[in-house]
Amino acid sequence: MTDNHDRRDADPSAFRAPGDPFGATQVPETGDMAATTPQGVTIVDVDDDADERDFVPPAGRLAGTVVLGMSQSIDNSEGGVSRTFFPQITVAFGLGDGSLGLLGGLSSAARMIFGPLWAIMADRFGRKRILFIVTGLWGLWTVAAGFAPNWPILLLIYSISLIGTVASEPILNGLLGSLYSRTERGKAFGTVRGVSAGVGFVITPLLGQFGGNPEGWRWAFMTMGALSVLSGILILIFVKEPDRVAAADTDEIKSEAGMFRWSDAAKVMKIPTLALMAPMLLLVTSLVLFNFVAQVWARDFGFGVTNAAYLNTVMQIGMAISALVGGLTGDWFVRRFGNKGRIILFQIYGVSFAAIIALTMYWAQLWDNDIAPGTGQTVTNDPSFLYYVMVFLMGLIFSFGFSGCVLPMVSSVCPKQLSATSFALLFSLIQGGINTVYQPLVGVIAQAIGNLPLTILVGVCVPYVLNSLYWFVFYRNYEKDVSLQAERTRLIAAGQF
Numbered sequence: 046m047t048d049n050h051d052r053r054d055a056d057p058s059a060f061r062a063p064g065d066p067f068g069a070t071q072v073p074e075t076g077d078m079a080a081t082t083p084q085g086v087t088i089v090d091v092d093d094d095a096d097e098r099d100f101v102p103p104a105g106r107l108a109g110t111v112v113l114g115m116s117q118s119i120d121n122s123e124g125g126v127s128r129t130f131f132p133q134i135t136v137a138f139g140l141g142d143g144s145l146g147l148l149g150g151l152s153s154a155a156r157m158i159f160g161p162l163w164a165i166m167a168d169r170f171g172r173k174r175i176l177f178i179v180t181g182l183w184g185l186w187t188v189a190a191g192f193a194p195n196w197p198i199l200l201l202i203y204s205i206s207l208i209g210t211v212a213s214e215p216i217l218n219g220l221l222g223s224l225y226s227r228t229e230r231g232k233a234f235g236t237v238r239g240v241s242a243g244v245g246f247v248i249t250p251l252l253g254q255f256g257g258n259p260e261g262w263r264w265a266f267m268t269m270g271a272l273s274v275l276s277g278i279l280i281l282i283f284v285k286e287p288d289r290v291a292a293a294d295t296d297e298i299k300s301e302a303g304m305f306r307w308s309d310a311a312k313v314m315k316i317p318t319l320a321l322m323a324p325m326l327l328l329v330t331s332l333v334l335f336n337f338v339a340q341v342w343a344r345d346f347g348f349g350v351t352n353a354a355y356l357n358t359v360m361q362i363g364m365a366i367s368a369l370v371g372g373l374t375g376d377w378f379v380r381r382f383g384n385k386g387r388i389i390l391f392q393i394y395g396v397s398f399a400a401i402i403a404l405t406m407y408w409a410q411l412w413d414n415d416i417a418p419g420t421g422q423t424v425t426n427d428p429s430f431l432y433y434v435m436v437f438l439m440g441l442i443f444s445f446g447f448s449g450c451v452l453p454m455v456s457s458v459c460p461k462q463l464s465a466t467s468f469a470l471l472f473s474l475i476q477g478g479i480n481t482v483y484q485p486l487v488g489v490i491a492q493a494i495g496n497l498p499l500t501i502l503v504g505v506c507v508p509y510v511l512n513s514l515y516w517f518v519f520y521r522n523y524e525k526d527v528s529l530q531a532e533r534t535r536l537i538a539a540g541q542f
Contacts, residue, residue, distance in 0.1 A: 105283065105285050106224045106225070106285065108283045109224070109283050109284040109285055110221070110224065110233065110236055110237060110240075111236075111240050111283075112276075112279045112280055112282075112283040112284055113213075113217050113220070113221075113237055113240075113280070113284060114236065114237040114238070114239070114240025114241045114243075114244070115240060115241070115244050115276055115279065116176065116180045116181075116213060116217075116276040116277070116279070116280055117213055117214070117217060117237060117238075117241040118240070118241040118242070118243075118244035118245045118248070119180070119184075119244070119248070119269065119272050119273050119276045120180060120210045120211075120213050120273070121210075121241065121245065122245055122248050122249065122252070122269055122272075123184070123187050123206065123210045123269045123270070123273060124152055124207065124210055124211075125249070125335075125339075125357075126187075126252070126262065126265045126266055126269055127145075127148050127203060128145070128148075128149075128335070128336055128337075128338075128339045128340070129249070129252065129253070129265070129339045129343075129350065129353060129354055129357060130255070130256075130261060130262035130265055130350060131145050131148075131339065131340055131343075132340065132343040132344050132349075132350055132353075133256075133259060133260075133261060133262045133350060134196075134199070134262055135344075136259070137259070137260075137262070138195065138196040138199075140196065141492045142337075142340065142488045142489075142491045142492040142497055143485070143488045143489050143492045144196075144488070145336065145337065145340055145488050146336070146337075146484050146485040146486070146487055146488015146489060146491070147200075147485050147488065148200075148203070148336075149332070149333070149336035149337075149480070149484030149485070149487075149488070150480070150481050150482070150484045150485035150488075151200075151203070151204050151207060152207050152211065152336075152480075152484075153332065153476075153477045153478070153479075153480035153481040153483075153484060154477065154481040155204070155207040155208050155210075155211045155477075156211040156214075156473050156476075156477035156480075157473060157474050157475075157476075157477025157478045157481055158477070159208045159211060159212060160211055160212060160214065160469055160472075160473025160474065160477060161307075161469040161470070161473050161474055163175060163179055163212035163216060164212075164216055164465055164466075164468075164469045164473075167216045167465075168465065171286060172216050172220050172286050173280060173281065173284050173286045175212070175216060176212075176213060176216055176217075176277070176280050176284070177277045177278075177280050177281050178209075178277070179208075179209040179210075179212035179213065180209070180210075180212070180213050180273065180276055180277050180280060181273060181274050181275075181276060181277010181278060181280065181281075182274060182277055183206065183208070183209025183210070183212075183273065184206075184209075184269070184270040184271065184272070184273025184274045184276075184277070185270060185274065186202060186205050186206035186209065186270070187206045187210075187266055187267075187269050187270030187273060188266065188267045188270030188271060189202050189206075189270075190202045190203050190206055190266040190270075191262075191263040191264065191265075191266035191267040191270070192263070206270075210273075211473070211477075214468075214472060214473065216465075217237065220284075220286070221233045221234065221237065232372055232373065232376070233372075234368075234372055234447075234448045234452045234453060234456075235368050235369045235370075235371060235372020235373060235444075235448045235449070236368075236369065236372070237368075238364070238368030238369075238371075238372075238444055238447070238448045239365050239366075239368035239369040239372075240365075241368070242361045242362075242364035242365035242367075242368055242440075242444070243361075243365040245358075245361040245364075245365075246358045246359075246361035246362045246365060248269075248272070249354050249357050249358045249361060250354055250355055250358045252265045252268065252269070252354060253350065253351045253352075253353075253354025253355060253357075253358075254351070255350075256349060256350030256351030256352075256353075256354060257351060261350070306466055309462070309463050309466040310466060310470050312460075312463055312466075312537070312542060313459070313463055313466055313467045313470055313471075315542070316458055316459070316460075316526055316533070317521075317522035317525075317526060318454065318455075318458045318519060318522050318523045318526040319455065319458060319459065319467055319471070319526075321518050321519060321522070322451070322454075322455065322471055323471060323475050324515075325512060325515055325516070326471065326472075326475055326476045326479055327479055327508075328508040328509065328511050328512035328515060329446075329476065329508075329512065330483070330504060330505040330508045330509065331398075331443065331505070332476075332480050332483075332484065333480070333483060333484055333487050333501070333504055333505055334402060334501060334505045336484055337487065337488075337491070337497060337500075337501055338357075338501070339353045339354075339357060340497060341406070341497055341498055341501065342356050342357075342428075345497055345498055346426075346428070347426050348426060348427070348428055349426075352427060352428060356428060356432075356433065356436050359433050359436050359437050359440070360436050360437065360439055360440035360443075361440060362437065362440065363436075363437045363438065363439065363440025363441035363442075363443070364440040364441075364443050364444050366440075366441055367440060367441050367442060367443055367444035367445060367448075368444040368448045370445075371444045371445035371446075371447075371448040371449035372448040372449050372453075373449075374390065374445065374449050375387050375390055375445075375448070375449025375450055375453055376449075376453075378390045378449070383524065384457075384523055384524040384527050385520055385523065385524060387449065387450045387453065387454050387523075388450070388516055388519045388520060388523060390445065390449055390450055391445075391446055391449075391450040391451070391513070391516050392513045392516050392517075393513075394442065394445045394446045394449075394450070394513075395446065395509045395510065395512045395513030395516070396509070396510060396513050397442050398439075398442050398443065398446070398509050399505075399506040399507070399509035399510045399513075400506075401435070401438050401439045401442055402439060402501070402502070402505055402506050402509075403502055403506045404435055405432075405435045405436060405439050406498045406501055406502050407498065407502075454519075454523065455467055455468065455471065457527050457530065458523065458526035458527055458529075458530055459530070460530060460533040460534040460536075460537050460542070461534045462534065462537050462538070463537070483504075487500055487501075487504050490504075
């Protein structure tokens with residue numbers, strides 16, 4: 046991933062902005078920085094590009110990256126079983142949309158609570174070892190969910206399985222920071238998300254074949270649990286974890302992934318870009334969409350479980366392309382517009398994604414007039430070709446925001462020692478907490494008004510439009526935070542941040 050560290054394109058005023066706690070002044074022609082901290086410590090000759098020149102790619106990182114993408118896909122598919130097959134679970138146990146919202150809320154709660162805890166364990170005992178446990182062996186709980194005799198038991202076992210399936214994201218994101226240099230991270234994040242989506246569009250239609258069996262949800266749980274165990278074995282074989290070596294004279298950790306520490310959370314929030322990311326996550330509502338959309342397709346649009354799985358596959362094909370192209374597009378926007386390019390791209394993405402969701406929620410009702418809403422049918426009407434096109438476009442747009450904008454931006458401003466903490470804090474704790482409340486609320490509202498598509502339209506599309514407007518706040522601080530990343534890394538090592 047490229048973040049435009051060419052000093053010829055830098056705006057000198059960005060390094061002397063009012064309110065800069067470092068009082069930094071940079072000479073663009075040389076790239077040398079002299080900064081006097083409030084403690085009176087002077088840091089000189091900070092060269093952001095030096096780390097890029099010295100970076101040596103670890104051996105076998107491509108194979109490891111592909112395996113990490115596969116494991117992430119399997120983890121996501123494990124959670125997706127409950128959503129795709131919820132119409133069958135509804136019939137089996139007499140449930141409503143509120144219960145589906147509860148499942149989504151439990152997933153977010155597990156992500157919020159256990160994501161940071163697993164990151165701590167990974168830093169203590171090794172990322173690869175912990176990924177093997179939570180991505181691999183933990184899949185046995187998913188197998189057990191397929192044998193649940195009633196809803197309370199299913200809810201209990203599924204909740205335990207979620208503790209493991211939500212763990213990989215913060216560990217994986219931090220690990221990628223060690224495997225790839227700053228100028229390659231758009232490609233790295235895009236590759237993982239692309240492989241993840243690609244594997245998903247193979248697994249999902251195969252699982253959809255269980256849709257003709259009223260007990261198919263059981264077989265789906267057992268299948269995904271077995272694949273999870275297999276993915277853990279592949280992680281042990283192919284993922285090479287970089288060494289973390291302490292510097293001779295300081296406590297600085299050489300690995301750019303850093304280590305997760307609760308005490309570092311306050312330091313993360315001292316960086317303006319990262320602090321502004323937290324409220325932005327209130328308006329990222331894609332998890333709500335993906336929690337409920339299979340229910341809309343299978344029940345409200347009368348497509349049935351198998352067709353819903355096919356639609357999900359088409360969406361994932363779009364996501365696979367989007368993840369790869371989104372990361373590269375984000376890098377291109379940076380080369381074309383400087384660091385503000387990722388901000389511009391996200392604003393375009395937010396409006397586009399909201400528009401395609403709105404069209405997808407009502408396309409079937411406006412043009413596929415033969416659709417009659419059903420309740421829990423296994424096979425009903427088939428979606429039209431045009432509807433498949435709309436779903437594909439929804440997937441095609443989806444990944445631009447995170448693989449091309451959000452994740453590379455966090456990685457580019459975060460000091461090396463805070464990388465793991467920042468990812469876990471923002472995307473496990475904060476985003477998980479938001480969706481722990483948001484998803485059950487959407488389920489309750491949808492059940493109360495009896496219109497799930499309308500609930501998604503208001504609860505998902507409107508926030509994305511508002512988010513595009515919110516992103517104007519990043520223009521003021523993001524470029525400066527990128528330029529200060531190396532300096533803040535050194536200040537942390539010196540105990541001055």
